Amino acid sequence: MDSHVVSDSGRATERYLEALKTIITASAYDESAWRVIETAPLHSAQGFGGRLRLGLKNAVVRAFARRGIVLCKARRFSAEARELGRDWPMIGFTMTGKKRLDNTRLAVETVLRENVPGDLMETGVWRGGSVMFMKALLDLHGDRTRTVWCADSFEGLPPPVDDADGDDLSELGYVKVSLEAVKGNFARLGLLDERVKFLKGWFSDTLPTAPVERIALLRLDGDLYSSTMDALTNLYHKVSPGGFVIVDDYQQWPACKRAVDEFRATQGITEPLHFVDQDAVYWRRATI
Ligand SMILES: C[S@@+](CC[C@H](N)C(=O)[O-])C[C@H]1O[C@@H](n2cnc3c(N)ncnc32)[C@H](O)[C@@H]1O
Incomplete structure (x- = not known):
């Protein structure tokens, strides 16, 4: 009888997480492709x-x-594109797609299972979908000790510092999402509490003094070379052994890839990169 109960609750958990991914990616609505x-x-x-x-x-x-x-502009909804985060949804809370949410789940559940110490953090949260999913996973697994850190300007990307920094998206209204809007998104799904913390401002200003002690999962999604490098130089030393570093833009943004490759080379990081989909990669900090 016990195994019956366990498997029923396991099924309910899977359904909740699937429903949450559908909400976060807005996959239930064809109009989200507009x-x-x-x-x-x-x-x-x-x-x-x-x-x-x-x-x-x-x-x-x-x-x-x-x-x-x-x-x-009306566009046809593609479940495949949304699965892989290939289109930018008009509504919905993340542009990363379901597959990258699955990767976030893998990372969160692994650090919980293996007791890798530290908080969960994303640099570049946009509407908050990835960090909302992290918080939902902590709540689901009964974790009351870790904080989810959300670092963003909450006013979009900065202009590139030079031609090699990446594309200029600084005037794109679509990527400008206010702090109030992101807090509201957390609250709508019942995920906002004192264990969600926000670091508002440019990474170069907020990350050097960020009051984060240890990190079990660091998710980088700032697109530019400078945004990626700011996150790595200020936060990587706080990532625990066994902790995850996920880089959302590694395969599609050459400037981001260059920042990661340079940082790994200069720091002597040899842990292998794992490919998530056509965009993201991750590695785990070696346990010594
Ligand atoms: C691609 S979006 C993030 C997508 C998000 N992770 C998701 O789940 O959909 C990039 C975000 O990074 C932020 N950003 C990029 N560079 C930044 C910087 N140097 N300082 C602060 N925020 C930055 C932008 O404001 C934007 O919200």
Whole structure:
């Protein structure tokens, strides 16, 4: 009878986590594949004709916005794209996709099972989906000791420091999500409490003095070379032996890859990289 009870609760756990991933990735809604049409800086257009068309488009978008109307481009929902975090959902709490949430689960459950000491942290949280999932896993497994740290400007990406830093997304409204909005997202799913902490500001300002002592899971998702390097130089020494370092952008953002490869080379880090999907990688700090 006991095994019956255990397997029923195991099934309920799996269903809860599947439902949570569906909510966090907005996979239940076809409209989540739509794209909000935003204004863009004129210098991003090519030639006089391009700038003229973009100027007109910006004027139309702003005119509708003044009347409280948001323009969207309808796109077909693809379950595969959402599984792999290949599209940026219009609604939903993460752009990473279900497979990377599964990887986050693997990391959280491994550090809990193996008692790897430390908190869980993400640098670059956007709407909060990945950190919300970390917190849900801690709650589910009855952990009351670890904190989930959420580091972000909560106003989007900084401009790249130079041409080699990565693409300039600093004017993209889609990636600007306020601290209040992220706290609200946690609260809506019943995940906000004193064990979720927020570090608001540019990584170069917040991470050197971050009041985080030990880290069991460090998830990097800041896209740029500088954002990735700031996180590694200020936080890597706090990662416990056996702890996980997940890099969301390693395979798609050459500047991020360069930061990780340089850091690993200069620090003599030889722990193997594991590939999660077409974007992310992780490694575990060696236990000595
Ligand atoms: C790709 S999004 C993160 C996606 C998120 N992890 C998820 O689960 O969907 C990148 C985030 O990093 C933040 N970011 C990038 N560089 C930063 C920096 N140097 N300082 C502070 N925030 C930064 C941006 O504000 C943005 O929210």
